[in-house]
Amino acid sequence: MTKTRRRTLAIALTGVVLAAVVAIAYAVGGGEDRVALKAASDRYQIELYLGEQRTGPIDAELVVRDTGGRPAELSGITLAGVMPSMGHAMSELTATATAPGRYAVRGELFTMTGQWEVVVRLGGSHEITVPVTVTR
Amino acid sequence: MLAFLLLLPAAPAAAHGVSPTADLQLAQSFAGNELTVVIRRTPAVPGPLHVDVIAHDPVRPVTLQVSVRELEAQSSGVVRIDRLGMHSLRLGVTAAGAHELTLRVDDEVAVIPFRVLVPGPAGWEYFVYGGFAAAGLFTLGGIACAVVRRPGVRAFAVPQAALVAVAIIASGTTAVLSKDLPPAQPRGALDQPRAYADPADGSAPNGRPYANLTVQAANARTGEPFRLVLRVTDGNTGRPVDDVVAHHAALMHLVLTDQAGNEFRHAHPVRTGPGVYAIEHTARTPGRWFVHAEFERADSGSQLVTGSFSVSGRPLSAVKPTPAEVRLETTRAVAGRPITVTARVSVDGKPASDLQPWLGMAGHLVIRDRSGAYFGHVHELTSMAAAQGRDPAAVPDETVAAEGPDLRFTFSVPTPGRYVAWVQFARGFRIHTVPFQITVSEGQP
Numbered sequence: 232m233t234k235t236r237r238r239t240l241a242i243a244l245t246g247v248v249l250a251a252v253v254a255i256a257y258a259v260g261g262g263e264d265r266v267a268l269k270a271a272s273d274r275y276q277i278e279l280y281l282g283e284q285r286t287g288p289i290d291a292e293l294v295v296r297d298t299g300g301r302p303a304e305l306s307g308i309t310l311a312g313v314m315p316s317m318g319h320a321m322s323e324l325t326a327t328a329t330a331p332g333r334y335a336v337r338g339e340l341f342t343m344t345g346q347w348e349v350v351v352r353l354g355g356s357h358e359i360t361v362p363v364t365v366t367r
Numbered sequence: 368m369l370a371f372l373l374l375l376p377a378a379p380a381a382a383h384g385v386s387p388t389a390d391l392q393l394a395q396s397f398a399g400n401e402l403t404v405v406i407r408r409t410p411a412v413p414g415p416l417h418v419d420v421i422a423h424d425p426v427r428p429v430t431l432q433v434s435v436r437e438l439e440a441q442s443s444g445v446v447r448i449d450r451l452g453m454h455s456l457r458l459g460v461t462a463a464g465a466h467e468l469t470l471r472v473d474d475e476v477a478v479i480p481f482r483v484l485v486p487g488p489a490g491w492e493y494f495v496y497g498g499f500a501a502a503g504l505f506t507l508g509g510i511a512c513a514v515v516r517r518p519g520v521r522a523f524a525v526p527q528a529a530l531v532a533v534a535i536i537a538s539g540t541t542a543v544l545s546k547d548l549p550p551a552q553p554r555g556a557l558d559q560p561r562a563y564a565d566p567a568d569g570s571a572p573n574g575r576p577y578a579n580l581t582v583q584a585a586n587a588r589t590g591e592p593f594r595l596v597l598r599v600t601d602g603n604t605g606r607p608v609d610d611v612v613a614h615h616a617a618l619m620h621l622v623l624t625d626q627a628g629n630e631f632r633h634a635h636p637v638r639t640g641p642g643v644y645a646i647e648h649t650a651r652t653p654g655r656w657f658v659h660a661e662f663e664r665a666d667s668g669s670q671l672v673t674g675s676f677s678v679s680g681r682p683l684s685a686v687k688p689t690p691a692e693v694r695l696e697t698t699r700a701v702a703g704r705p706i707t708v709t710a711r712v713s714v715d716g717k718p719a720s721d722l723q724p725w726l727g728m729a730g731h732l733v734i735r736d737r738s739g740a741y742f743g744h745v746h747e748l749t750s751m752a753a754a755q756g757r758d759p760a761a762v763p764d765e766t767v768a769a770e771g772p773d774l775r776f777t778f779s780v781p782t783p784g785r786y787v788a789w790v791q792f793a794r795g796f797r798i799h800t801v802p803f804q805i806t807v808s809e810g811q812p
Contacts, residue, residue: 241522245530270465271438315610316666318576318603346559350606358641360609364558 267294268349270361275303277351277359285367286341293326293334295353302332309352312340312363319343323352341365384482385409385416386553391481392764394617394726396634396646398472399427400448401798403616403765404479406468412485413461418468420446420454421765424797432471437462437483451796453766463555470637477637479618480609482555489551491541498538505531559666575610575664576603580672582658589653589680597621597636597644597660599672607642614663616726619644620744622659622733625652625678628787629685631800633733636660651683657739671742691799692716695790702783702810708732710774710790710801718772724750725793729770734780734788734805741786745778765793783809 268279278294291310295303309323319342326334341347341363349361385391391406400422407417416435426448434443435458442459460466463485470477509527512520541548564570583596597619599608611618617635621644624631630652636644650656658674692713700706710730712719722729729750734743750770774792790801 237519237522238525242526245523245526249530269438271436273436273467273469276439313604313606315575315601315604315664318601320604320606360641362558 268361268363270351270359271298272357272359274298274357275353275359276300277353277361279349279351279361281340281349281363284341284363284365286339286343286365288337288339291336291340292329293336293351295332295334302330303353304328304331305354307352307354308334310336310340311350311352312342313348313350313360314341314343314345315348316346317343384484384555386484386486389484390764391613392616392727393479393613394635395470395477395479395637396621397470397477397637398429398431398475399647400429401634402448404468404470405764406479406481409460409483409485412463412483413459416442416458416460416483418446418456418458419764420448420456422448422451422454422796423793424451424795426451429472432469433458434469434471435460435466436469437464437466463553465555476639478639480638482557484553484555486553487551489549491545491548492551495538495542495545498534498541502531502534502538505534557665575667576601577670578602578608578662578664578672580658580660580674582674582676584648584676584678587648587650587676587678589650589678589683591680592647592649595623595636595646595648595658595676597646597658597674599642599644599660599662607640608664609641610665611638611662612665614661614669615728615746618662620661620726621646622657622661622735622742622744623648624657624659624735624739624787625650626655626657626739627652628735628737628802631733631789631802633731633789633791633800650678651685653678653680653682657735659735659739659742661744673739673742675739691794691801692719693790693799693801695801695803697803697805700780700805700807702807703779703781704810705777705779706805706807707775707777708788708790708805709776710792712772712774712792712794712799714794719794720771721768721794722771722774723765723768723793723796724770725765725791725798730774730776730790730792732776732778732788732790734778734786736780736782736784736786741780741782743778743780745776747792748775748777749773765796768794780805780807783807 265280270277276296280292282290297303308326311323312321324336324338326336329335344365347363347365349363351359385406385408387408387410390408393404395402395404403421405419428449431446433456440461444456444458446454446456448454460483463483466481466483468479505527509524513524579600579602581598584593587593601608618638619636621634621636634646636646639645656676656678660672661669663669694711696709698707728747730747732745786805788803788805792799
């Protein structure tokens with residue numbers, strides 16, 4: 232092996248190792264797709280999946296469990312967006328049950344970007360509030 | 368130089384949560400007692416959560432059921448309140464984030480929301496440390512390769528020397544620019560945008576709307592305890608206001624006075640649910656009573672809401688307060704000009720320098736006009752000035768009796784007339800209230 236070829240090979244190998252390290256770091260750091268927004272009250276635990284946290288109509292899924300972790304089958308669950316800093320309140324969207332303890336909602340929760348709250352009303356006056364950052 | 372740049376910025380103390388460096392103190396008028404609940408700092412998460420309950424005079428013996436709840440875990444305990452001063456309890460926390468502390472005595476309940484924060488490094492810190500670590504490794508590797516006689520190995524020395532330079536430049540530049548990078552957010556912190564006041568007029572970019580107060584006092588009769596329920600709703604959305612933060616060591620400061628200003632109570636209603644506060648009260652004077660409630664919403668300044676309620680029944684003789692040896696001196700009171708009230712507290716004829724801080728300072732002055740429309744809450748000047756610049760972790764709690772003997776209050780009122788006022792301070796776990804009147808004369812044009 233000539234001196235030049237050795238040097239080229241050394242630089243190339245170092246470059247490959249560096250690229251591999253960066254790629255592993257990226258793979259470890261990033262790569263989350265479905266984010267669960269979790270909240271709880273003294274009666275229920277909820278997980279809210281908003282898909283995209285954006286303005287306009289969106290599809291959301293809600294998982295409701297009781298404090299023992301069993302699926303909670305409730306009727307009349309509603310979701311509504313509230314933006315405290317702007318004083319915006321949105322009308323309620325009614326959730327439909329898709330499976331025990333699972334509910335689907337479609338509609339507009341947010342009208343602008345910023346810090347919002349989703350008020351989940353679980354029958355009667357029992358509410359759980361989930362903070363949401365709307366980015367686009 | 369670089370070592371200096373790498374010094375970590377200290378994690379900011381959280382004012383309205385508990386962290387390794389900050390306690391949360393909240394006054395609570397609960398179950399017939401004036402309590403201060405102190406949720407102590409949390410050096411380790413998961414770990415113990417120490418809760419201290421400070422009882423003030425007079426103590427009504429009760430057994431408090433205390434529980435702390437987070438997303439998926441709960442921890443509870445019992446503390447017997449039977450004497451003045453501090454009562455301690457140990458609960459547990461398992462995660463950072465939103466929590467609720469619940470106090471329960473029979474059917475009375477108080478729910479205190481708070482956050483547990485765990486500081487951690489910012490993302491760029493990993494980059495800077497990783498960069499310097501890589502530079503060190505490449506230096507060692509480069510030297511090792513250079514001293515080996517085999518040409519195949521020695522060829523790796525130069526590229527590693529180049530990588531040392533790249534790593535040092537990249538992490539050094541990041542370290543130098545770090546003051547402009549976003550600071551580390553502790554785990555469990557509320558996701559809030561960083562907001563700055565508008566340099567043109569100082570207006571807050573966010574700031575929450577004003578609130579409305581609805582007062583409910585069912586069957587209020589003199590001499591009989593009744594429950595006062597206060598509902599706070601958002602002025603824009605009408606929803607319950609549930610973003611109230613600790614403001615002078617309470618979620619809400621409530622001042623109840625009868626129309627003439629003969630009876631006065633400064634208390635701290637407990638939160639029973641979102642936007643709902645409750646307190647038990649016994650009135651001795653019938654007629655109209657004024658409600659002044661002061662609180663602070665997140666991302667906003669403090670605000671005052673007012674209301675009133677009626678008490679029926681016959682007037683009862685006033686309860687004679689325990690006399691405190693206080694000499695009040697008031698400077699000439701002219702409308703629109705500063706008035707200074709100095710209260711000198713004595714015990715057995717000697718100046719008392721063992722007053723306790725109450726609600727974050729040595730004393731409070733509340734002033735009201737005859738109509739109840741004007742309401743002022745003045746802070747004691749000397750203790751507030753002394754607290755400024757002090758390490759938040761070193762601010763004494765109410766068990767440290769080192770304030771006094773002079774309490775100084777400076778304020779002004781806009782219009783001439785007669786005002787009713789009260790000076791309040793704490794000593795020996797008793798809150799003393801000294802009523803007085805100020806006649807304010809017309810100012811010079």
